[in-house]
Amino acid sequence: MNEKTVSTGYRIELDAFEGPLDLLLYLLRRDEIDIYDIPVAHVADQFLKYIRRARELDLDIASEYLVMAATLTKMKSKALLPTHRFDGEEEADPGAELRRQLILYRTFRMIAEELQKSEETWTEIYTSPGERERWSSDKTEIEPGQTSLLDLLKALSRLSEGEPELPSQRIQRTLLTITECIGTLEHRILPGRTISFREIVGPEPERLKIVSYFITILELMRRGWINCHQAYPFSEIELQRTERWSVDS
Amino acid sequence: MLILDRLAREVEALIFASERPLSIEQLCEYTGSGEDSIHQALDRLNKSFLDQQHALMIVEVAGGFRIATDREFGDVVSQLFEGRKPGKLSRAALETMAVIAYSQPCTRIAIESIRGVNCDSAIRTLLERDMIKISGRMETPGRPLLYSTTRAFLEYFGLSNLDHLPRFDEIEELLGMSSSELEERDLFGTGEE
DSSP: OOOHHHHHHHOOOOSSSSHHHHHHHHHHHHHHHHTTTHHHHHHHHHHHHHHHHHHHOOOOOHHHHHHHHHHHHHHHHHHEEEEOOOTOOOOHHHHHHHHHHHHHHHHHHHHHHHHHHHHHHHOOOOSSSSTHHHHHHOOOOOTTTTTOHHHHHHHHHHHSSSOOOOOOOOOOOOOHHHHHHHHHHHHSSTTTTTEEEEHOOSSSSHHHHHHHHHHHHHHHHHSSSEEEEEETTTOOOOEEEHHHHHHHH | EEEEHHHHHHHHHHHHOOOOOOOOHHHHHHOOHHHHHHHHHHHHHHHHHTTTTEEEEEEETOOOOOEEEEEGHHHHHHHGGGGTSSSOHHHHHHHHHHHHHOOOOOOHHHHHHSSSSSSSHHHHHHTTTSSSSEEOSSSSOOOEEEEEEOHHHHHHHTEEESSGGGOOHHHHHHHHHHHHHIIIITTTSOOOO
């Protein structure tokens, strides 16, 4: 088998599998491997090829696949290394746990298929009285003790889904741009004069005004157009124009 | 043509008029007959439905008898429930369902160790669709939630009760093995004495 024919076999992507065990079972079936006699090295290589391929495609690889890749690699290295046995020590079969997992998963997957067949049949059968009543539009009365927390949560989410439009009110956002503030300050911070921040924003200013002017002050300081002075924390901020204001603007 | 006897017609009337599925015990009580007679009456009823080519039959689902439509009319009848009937379960949900059905009550970790993948969303789907319920907590550190199947599960898959799940000896064996292995390995140390 050359590399090209191998790569065409990788058309199936990881998304098609229900996890690493599903992928492993696929590989065993594809290569006609007996689940009771798994060639660890071969299976590990095949599994890793899939993971690499998925990586090349930039697929998101679920961590479970990476854990399995690591486990298989470890098993492979153990299988390749010569083992030292001590008297009376039973060598654990490294494949035993994996085999148990695979057989268990395969069995449940088979049951899932059986369930699917039943689902197929029973979704086409309608019974009365029965669960079909669940889907009828009229609600049946619920007796105490019949509801669970989940019912309440479901009811709550239904409520928020079908919520009629709440009375709304449009709130106009007032914009006060830094440029506007600079324009205003040009006439307030006059050469040779000192003005406090409190004077700039005026009595009982809105929050927006305080924030906008404060940011403007920071901007002007950055540009070096004003000097600020504060005697101690939280005291009045005194502002003075510098030479650069007239030069730069 | 088969003429139905009094008992069979009483059973038919009871099942038809009942608000909820009637159990075999209830049918015995209301008709004053024994279980065997009821089962025979049900057989005669179903035979007459069949003979006369009715679209109906009587089935036992989730421990109760109901009148059911023939599969053949699934498409026609489904129109009644359009938009209200939920879609089929995904493979992940079916696998999770299988594990819970056979090893209930069981924890999320137990399900995930069998499937080898995260099962959060599958469990959520099954809870939302009432197929499983939280049946308690395991008294181990962290007190994980335990999940069990519901009546809706039996109804959805047309099972009369949990004993009617197909038997798989392999599972009992494998599940049993895993727990004894766990005991040896985790609970009692490394096994060296």
